[in-house]
Amino acid sequence: MTKKLKNMTDTNLLLTITIVVFFLMYIGAIVFQGKGFLKPQTFFNILNANAALIILSCGMSLVMITGGIDISVGGVTALVSMCCAVYLDYKGGNVVGSLFIALGIGLAFGLVQGFLVAYLDIQPFIVSLAGMFFARGMTTIVNTNPFNVANEEFVALKETRVIIPGLGSVNKLGKYVNAYVEIGVVVAIIIVILMFIVLRWTKLGRSFYAVGGNKQSALMLGINVKRTKFLSHVICSLLAGIGGYVYFLHVGSGAASHAAGAEMNAIASSIIGGTMLTGGVGNIAGTFFGVLSLSTIQNIVSSAGLDQAWWTGITIAAMLCLFLVIQSVVMSRKNAAMKK
Amino acid sequence: MKIRILSMFLTVALLTVPLVACGKTAETDSFDGIYEDEEYVETDEDVVVVGFSQIGAESDWRKVNTESMKETFANAEGYELIVDDAQQKQSNQITAIRRFIQQEVDYIVLAPVTEDGWDTVLGEARDAHIPVIIVDRMVDANNSLFTCWVGSDFLLESKKVTSWMNKYFTMQGIDGSEINIANIQGTYGASSQIGRTSGLSQAVRDNGWNFLGAECGEYTQARGREIMAQFLNKYRDINVVYCENDNEAFGAIEAIEAAGRKAGNNIKDGEIMVVSFDGVSDEALDKAGEGKIACIGECNPLHGPRVLEIIENLEAGITPNKFEYVDESIYSGEDRITTISVDGQSYYVTVLNK
Numbered sequence: 001m002t003k004k005l006k007n008m009t010d011t012n013l014l015l016t017i018t019i020v021v022f023f024l025m026y027i028g029a030i031v032f033q034g035k036g037f038l039k040p041q042t043f044f045n046i047l048n049a050n051a052a053l054i055i056l057s058c059g060m061s062l063v064m065i066t067g068g069i070d071i072s073v074g075g076v077t078a079l080v081s082m083c084c085a086v087y088l089d090y091k092g093g094n095v096v097g098s099l100f101i102a103l104g105i106g107l108a109f110g111l112v113q114g115f116l117v118a119y120l121d122i123q124p125f126i127v128s129l130a131g132m133f134f135a136r137g138m139t140t141i142v143n144t145n146p147f148n149v150a151n152e153e154f155v156a157l158k159e160t161r162v163i164i165p166g167l168g169s170v171n172k173l174g175k176y177v178n179a180y181v182e183i184g185v186v187v188a189i190i191i192v193i194l195m196f197i198v199l200r201w202t203k204l205g206r207s208f209y210a211v212g213g214n215k216q217s218a219l220m221l222g223i224n225v226k227r228t229k230f231l232s233h234v235i236c237s238l239l240a241g242i243g244g245y246v247y248f249l250h251v252g253s254g255a256a257s258h259a260a261g262a263e264m265n266a267i268a269s270s271i272i273g274g275t276m277l278t279g280g281v282g283n284i285a286g287t288f289f290g291v292l293s294l295s296t297i298q299n300i301v302s303s304a305g306l307d308q309a310w311w312t313g314i315t316i317a318a319m320l321c322l323f324l325v326i327q328s329v330v331m332s333r334k335n336a337a338m339k340k
Numbered sequence: 341m342k343i344r345i346l347s348m349f350l351t352v353a354l355l356t357v358p359l360v361a362c363g364k365t366a367e368t369d370s371f372d373g374i375y376e377d378e379e380y381v382e383t384d385e386d387v388v389v390v391g392f393s394q395i396g397a398e399s400d401w402r403k404v405n406t407e408s409m410k411e412t413f414a415n416a417e418g419y420e421l422i423v424d425d426a427q428q429k430q431s432n433q434i435t436a437i438r439r440f441i442q443q444e445v446d447y448i449v450l451a452p453v454t455e456d457g458w459d460t461v462l463g464e465a466r467d468a469h470i471p472v473i474i475v476d477r478m479v480d481a482n483n484s485l486f487t488c489w490v491g492s493d494f495l496l497e498s499k500k501v502t503s504w505m506n507k508y509f510t511m512q513g514i515d516g517s518e519i520n521i522a523n524i525q526g527t528y529g530a531s532s533q534i535g536r537t538s539g540l541s542q543a544v545r546d547n548g549w550n551f552l553g554a555e556c557g558e559y560t561q562a563r564g565r566e567i568m569a570q571f572l573n574k575y576r577d578i579n580v581v582y583c584e585n586d587n588e589a590f591g592a593i594e595a596i597e598a599a600g601r602k603a604g605n606n607i608k609d610g611e612i613m614v615v616s617f618d619g620v621s622d623e624a625l626d627k628a629g630e631g632k633i634a635c636i637g638e639c640n641p642l643h644g645p646r647v648l649e650i651i652e653n654l655e656a657g658i659t660p661n662k663f664e665y666v667d668e669s670i671y672s673g674e675d676r677i678t679t680i681s682v683d684g685q686s687y688y689v690t691v692l693n694k
Contacts, residue, residue, distance in 0.1 A: 039442055171469075173469050
């Protein structure tokens with residue numbers, strides 16, 4: 001058993017903790033909060049409301065594994081929503097075109113930020129801080145007033161529900177209601193799987209870990225450190241573009257205040273999911289469960305009727321501390337065990 | 341060996357339990373033990389559970405509104421209220437309504453942040469046969485999607501205020517063309533903003549006032565101050581500012597005083613007249629009494645009793661009116677104007693003492 005524990009990589013160990021904690025928390029919610037949490041749809045609603053955050057967090061984990069950070073993702077989300085909304089409603093565009101706009105915005109941010117970070121060696125925090133302000137500012141320039149999109153094609157896509165067979169529940173009138181997820185959730189799941197595969201089983205994926213773990217060794221291993229860093233930012237921003245579109249698909253409106261603080265939630269989710277700010281450690285599956293843990297906490301707080309919004313903030317802060325403590329305790333124990 | 345693994349899991353479990361437990365105790369504490377622990381979460385058959393999705397806590401009006409709901413339902417027998425603070429975001433409100441549906445609450449009360457974008461989620465509530473009562477702002481959705489609406493007639497509020505202004509100017513012998521008015525608007529797309537803005541533009545057209553410009557103050561004091569400072573720089577001859585709530589007016593007065601000007605009715609002597617809406621806080625009424633705010637169109641925030649009455653009626657099988665307006669007055673420190681008339685109907689002005 002100890003051997004097994006010793007052989008477990010840091011990444012897998014932290015992942016296990018995250019998943020265990022998530023399940024404990026959800027079971028706790030069912031026990032303390034009653035039947036609402038027993039219904040599958042409550043869980044799917046968490047996915048529906050957080051599909052965009054899952055995608056953003058995947059990108060965030062990637063740059064964090066590579067040793068960087070990107071706080072522009074929330075701004076990019078707002079910019080994508082606003083540009084797509086304006087394009088669809090005021091310019092008479094179509095859904096395919098708006099999708100390209102989203103990807104284009106993401107790619108543009110990725111190329112510029114990646115270049116500045118990797119090739120000009122500027123701190124990623126500063127670069128993406130500028131990116132965040134730029135994106136928020138541009139959103140307001142594109143259109144000041146928030147508005148809802150009326151484009152029929154888009155609304156139809158927004159309303160599309162993917163029915164999940166066998167997981168419905170009976171409502172209080174005794175009618176059976178099918179469980180469903182939105183299109184965005186499907187996109188999010190695909191991205192989680194893709195990113196998981198890339199990070200775990202490809203050469204590129206391993207080079208992200210290598211660069212984040214130790215730049216010097218990575219260089220000696222013959223990894224192109226600059227290119228790897230550049231790519232991590234490009235992928236992160238591209239995911240922010242996709243995440244932005246999924247967010248847009250969920251809310252169906254453009255507004256300068258959209259996704260306020262999403263970057264911080266993405267960072268929190270990544271950390272809860274076992275990604276370390278120091279780089280080199282992290283797992284996309286963990287990130288996925290990190291988002292779920294974060295939003296389950298929010299759900300528990302609001303279902304308990306704690307109307308003050310700050311309760312959510314305080315609980316998340318407590319949870320972040322908890323995870324950081326667990327992480328460091330477990331890591332130091334493991335290191336001690338290894339030395340024996 | 342196993343002990344190590346076990347202790348690891350125990351650590352995790354031990355650290356999580358107090359967290360959940362902590363949330364639990366706090367929740368009973370903050371409601372002064374009104375709910376008897378588990379009984380409350382079990383959603384008892386004979387307890388009517390009401391989910392209230394509130395916009396946030398952006399203004400004094402909103403705070404009084406939330407308090408009114410909480411107080412009413414805390415004092416009522418057999419009811420419990422779950423309040424959700426959406427922090428000004430529609431997406432949070434939609435999430436909250438979906439959660440209420442999964443929790444199987446008996447009624448949903450919604451104070452919508454904007455007018456449109458509600459069809460889907462209100463449809464889901466209808467499918468679950470949960471009656472939805474809209475309060476304060478309106479929703480732009482099919483009438484069948486909600487049970488009824490309780491709130492203010494924002495256009496009427498605005499007409500009352502502009503009619504008071506017109507009466508005052510006529511009394512002072514000030515011609516309409518001498519009035520240079522700017523507008524600090526509320527949150528775009530909110531019914532209160534739409535009603536109050538359109539009331540102003542009608543009055544500007546009818547009375548021949550000079551309209552200088554409008555900016556969105558988001559119903560906050562900070563923005564009100566910022567915008568008024570801009571206005572004072574941009575429009576040298578501004579003499580009236582029309583704020584769409586009291587908090588914006590407080591900010592505007594700060595900016596006026598910071599610029600070395602005076603807020604007051606005497607616009608002939610270079611004072612700047614401030615008019616506003618809501619009139620819920622003592623501070624606002626004091627300012628109106630002092631004459632710093634010339635006139636306030638009341639916006640009644642005490643929705644709690646009205647909502648409770650509707651729910652009691654629904655429980656008894658009585659269908660309420662689709663639209664219920666609350667009674668509202670108009671406040672001013674100017675004692676020479678006691679009545680105003682809007683569309684042939686005359687209204688009393690509540691005159692405040694200095």
